[in-house]
Amino acid sequence: MKNAKLFFLAFALLLTSSFAAFAQLQQPALSPAAHVSQNVGFTKISIDYSSPAVKGRKIFGEIEKYDVTWRAGANAQTVIEFSTAVSVGGKNLRAGKYSIFMTPTASGDWTVHLNSKAASVFSYMKDGKIDEEAVAKDDAASFKATTERGGNTERLQYHISANDNKTAIITMAWEGVKVSFPVDTQVTQKMDQFKTQF
Secondary structure, three states, rough: OOOHHHHHHHHHHHHHHHHHOOOHHHOOOOOOEEEEEEEOOOOOEEEEEOOOOOOOOEEOOOOOOOOOOOOOOOOOOOEEEEEOOEEEEEEOOOOEEEEEEEOOOOOEEEEEEEEOOOOHHHEEEOOOOOOOEHHHHHHEEEEEEEEEEEEEEEEEEEEEEEOOOEEEEEEEEEEEEEEHHHHHHHHHHHHHHHHHHO
């Protein structure tokens, strides 16, 4: 009888711990977090983003409307970080974090916005729509980026090419679109500054 009670108690504990472990098990994220980084010249460039899948849907033009600023990812904002000052879209940017937004278009090149506050695009909602004027006001840089159409990228991804180790090429690819833009890490200027110190 004593052995039966011990067996039942052990079985109950095993069952309880199994339920507790199962309760802690979470389903995989639909848009898993992703990170890419690359050293270019003297600068480390990092991008943190979420990576949604197409899953047979029509993304651009339907889910993400043309001519409406988009968060360039999913879940939290997509954030790019520069460890030193850089030049992007003809603007000098300080080291730090910036959100990436994009404005998709049916034809021609898309507009890329680097948000100075590293804010979420949803913080610019007004009357259920993105307040494009408010987005533009907080742009650290806004510029047309080279946009290629064709192919198929199932899951959104960012890529950083070190290129000539002075200018990086940032590329976002998803569905049938690739959007690319250069980041000048100002190697020559930094070398000149270094020389003047000695």
